[in-house]
Amino acid sequence: MKAEEVIRETSRILTKLFDVTATKDWANCTARADVVVDGRTILAEVPVTYLLFLEKQLVDLHTFVRKLPALDAAETWNYDASADCFATEPVQTLRTRKVPRNHVKAEATEKHPAQVEVYHEDVTVGYWRTVKFSGALPASRINELLDRLEKLQAAIKFAREDANGTEVEDRKVGERVLGYLFG
Known part of the structure; x- marks a missing residue:
């Protein structure tokens, strides 16, 4: 070559x-x-x-x-101009707490003590309003x-x-x- x-x-x-x-x-x-x-x-x-x-x-x-x-x-x-983002309508919810209560089945007598049953009752503690905010489109x-x-x-x-x-x-x-x- x-x-x-x-x-x-x-x-x-x-x-x-x-x-x-x-x-x-x-x-x-x-x-x-x-x-x-x-x-x-x-x-x-x-x-x-x-x-x-x-x-x-x-x-x-x-x-x-x-x-x-x-x-x-x-x-x-809905668009919320004050927050400059989207928001949901307020949703109100409540919170409860279990409170024990007594139910007397039978009153006490001289020979027998009272027959009492304990049960729990829901008592409202407070109300909350929830609004969700989002910057999504x-x-x-x-x-x-x-x-x-x-x-x-x-x-x-x-x-x-x-x-x-x-x-x-x-x-x-x-x-x-x-x-x-x-x-």
């Missing part, structure tokens, strides 16, 4: 790689598209590289929104955010595909770079 032949073959192979990469990178500088959601342009003339970045970020945002806490559907929630709000996010993801994917369809000019730089290097 001769070193000059290896250099020529390596140059031939690398020339194709350098040309394809240059063409792609130059095209990414000029390929642009608009991000349109529901007929409204959200972003105009966005470069492909930024569209790729947005696609990846929106995947993370989708996970974030899915993990947002939702209000318990078993409760009725209603499920409808989470679903709205997910719907908007999915629409934006679809619009960005469409814009990226549109930008990738841009006509490009083949760049021939590999021969010059490698010609200089090995020439």
